[in-house]
Amino acid sequence: MKTKSVALVLTLALALTFGFVATPVRAQDETLEIGAIAWEESLAIADLIQHVVRTELDYNVEVTNPNAGVAYEAVSNGDLDLFLESWQPMTQANYLEKYNVVEFTNFGPMYEEAKLTWAVPAYVPEDKLSSVEDLAKEEVKEKLDGEITGIDPGAGIMNISDEMMDEYEALSDYELLEGSGAAMQASLKDAVMNDEWIVVTGWQPHSMYGRFDLRNLEEPKNMLGAEERIHMLGRTNFVADFPSKVSQFLSRLYLPISMVNNLTSMYGDMGEGTGAAWAEEHPEIVDYWVNGVDALE
Numbered sequence: 600m601k602t603k604s605v606a607l608v609l610t611l612a613l614a615l616t617f618g619f620v621a622t623p624v625r626a627q628d629e630t631l632e633i634g635a636i637a638w639e640e641s642l643a644i645a646d647l648i649q650h651v652v653r654t655e656l657d658y659n660v661e662v663t664n665p666n667a668g669v670a671y672e673a674v675s676n677g678d679l680d681l682f683l684e685s686w687q688p689m690t691q692a693n694y695l696e697k698y699n700v701v702e703f704t705n706f707g708p709m710y711e712e713a714k715l716t717w718a719v720p721a722y723v724p725e726d727k728l729s730s731v732e733d734l735a736k737e738e739v740k741e742k743l744d745g746e747i748t749g750i751d752p753g754a755g756i757m758n759i760s761d762e763m764m765d766e767y768e769a770l771s772d773y774e775l776l777e778g779s780g781a782a783m784q785a786s787l788k789d790a791v792m793n794d795e796w797i798v799v800t801g802w803q804p805h806s807m808y809g810r811f812d813l814r815n816l817e818e819p820k821n822m823l824g825a826e827e828r829i830h831m832l833g834r835t836n837f838v839a840d841f842p843s844k845v846s847q848f849l850s851r852l853y854l855p856i857s858m859v860n861n862l863t864s865m866y867g868d869m870g871e872g873t874g875a876a877w878a879e880e881h882p883e884i885v886d887y888w889v890n891g892v893d894a895l896e
Contacts, residue, residue: 631659633683638780645683648849650878680841681849682832688828689827706850708828710859711826717798717801720814731770745773747760831852
């Protein structure tokens with residue numbers, strides 16, 4: 600299993616050693632408030648973190664589901680303790696610039712190799728539709744009813760997709776539909792069941808790639824970007840307000856992309872309780888996250 604930078608863990612450890620542990624500044628109900636966007640991979644990881652913090656660290660957890668913009672503002676204001684889905688460096692660049700993220704507590708990436716996508720069912724002929732530029736074809740436009748099926752407004756993929764609608768002449772007659780991740784998947788499922796054409800905004804990891812045979816469209820202008828890192832961000836005084844064991848656990852938490860896909864697929868099938876099931880299957884990983892190098896002895 601890949602581990603995070605030793606420097607990151609040592610930095611947090613030093614901060615926790617010199618004066619932060621004895622008397623937390625925030626002594627309210629001692630609850631870790633987590634913001635997880637209502638996307639399956641985010642909800643799955645939140646369920647896992649919630650399970651470990653409650654059962655291994657004996658700390659209360661509350662999970663809410665703000666959109667990205669609300670989450671950044673809440674962390675910036677100190678109204679939210681932790682945000683799980685900070686896509687860096689490109690997807691959420693507008694939020695990284697808008698808020699003084701360098702003052703946030705950055706626990707580093709939870710996983711890497713993530714990517715934004717526009718996807719179609721694999722049965723859509725590749726010689727007809729393989730690239731965003733092919734959307735200009737009249738026969739393709741007719742098959743798609745001039746629609747691109749998106750998710751919730753404010754999401755990074757939607758912000759970039761909005762820009763693509765203006766940038767690509769091939770998209771001049773198309774409408775980008777807003778909705779939610781669940782609504783997008785429902786539309787995709789309906790299209791697949793009826794052998795219909797559809798283009799959906801997506802990303803990897805995502806359970807839809809396990810449920811359906813999909814193909815990503817080429818995007819010549821590279822507006823969707825390359826692979827990204829998904830960070831956990833805490834409010835500025837997170838380390839001062841929470842026990843060292845919580846911050847150290849979060850600093851160690853890292854998953855290879857293959858495990859994120861597995862966890863996300865499990866969540867798609869099970870919903871709540873996925874974290875407990877996954878932790879039971881991978882006790883050695885959870886032990887390392889909680890106990891650090893002591894778990895390796």
